[in-house]
Amino acid sequence: YTSQMDKMRGWVSELSVDAWTETLYNTWLYAFRPLLQVSGNGYPAFMQSPAWVDKQLHSVLGSWTELKHDTILYAKQAYAEMGDGGGPPEPVPPHGYVEPVPEFYARLAALTAMTRQGLGDRGLLNPNDGFALQSLEELARSLLVISEKELRGEALAQQEYDLIRFYGGELEHLLRASVTTDDGEQPGGAGFFTEEELQAAVVADVATDPGSGVVLEEAVGRVDEIHVVVQMVDEDGATYLQVAKGAVFSYYEFQWPMDDRLTDEKWRALLDAGEAPDRPG
Secondary structure (H helix, E strand, C coil): CHHHHHHHHHHHHCCCHHHHCCCHHHHHHHHHHHHHCCCCCCCCHHHHCHHHHHHHHHHHHHHHHHHHCCCCCCCCECCCCCCCCCCCCCCCCCCCCCCCCHHHHHHHHHHHHHHHHHHHHCCCCCHHHHHHHHHHHHHHHHHHHHHHHHHHCCCCCHHHHHHHHCHHHHHHHHHHHHCCCCCCCCCCCCCECCCCCCCCCEEEEEEEECCCCEEEEEEECCCEEEEEEEEEECCCCCEEEEEEEEEECCEEEEEEEHHHCCCHHHHHHHHHCCCCCCCCC
16 A cells, blocks of 8 residues: 555656646646645745644545535525625624635636636537636636735725625525526526535545445535634735634545445435544544
């Protein structure tokens, strides 16, 4: 095992950029790599901590699990992420913050453009999907600009703070576009998304050992909350510290009997019952 793992590590370390970006799958993995680099001088203090390295590892493994998982969309009524406009005016919200990893956002934008161009060149891209991919690319490029400003210690424009505040709504629009048919209709009507409750918790078996009768399961659990102390910049250049709250993948990896391969429904039931295996150390 050790010798084979050394060979694999050597092979991966020698892959060229052309090899990493040869397919959409490889490019997705390539986009992860900046998240696994240890941040040095010039980055916020919270990004130079061992805890942040653990967080990044969970983010990458969680997204890889989602990549391995096959998603099937059904129909379900939507919820209003951006609110219904009723009630008294809200107090002025605190300013938000974007995790400043410019290289990651650049690679995500490039991956999206590669997807859009590749499908378009093959006549496989309908207008709705083209719009969704274009929107995702623009969102990634906006996050790139914001993160570069944060690293330079510059104040953000109000439009950029608004983008951070309504980020959930941006994702909802992308999801709505992804389930819209070529004729502009949505399954079950304009107010419906998927039959299953939208959530991050999924499971996928990625390897099988017939000899011992087990499979290796990769899973994303419930979304964790994360709190970090970030440095904010006012319009006049004054700086202050603020606690920022965000969300991060939870990641599981465990063996499971091959005659009882887990489905998303079974996995979510284990989570709800508090019977999920322990997370990796």
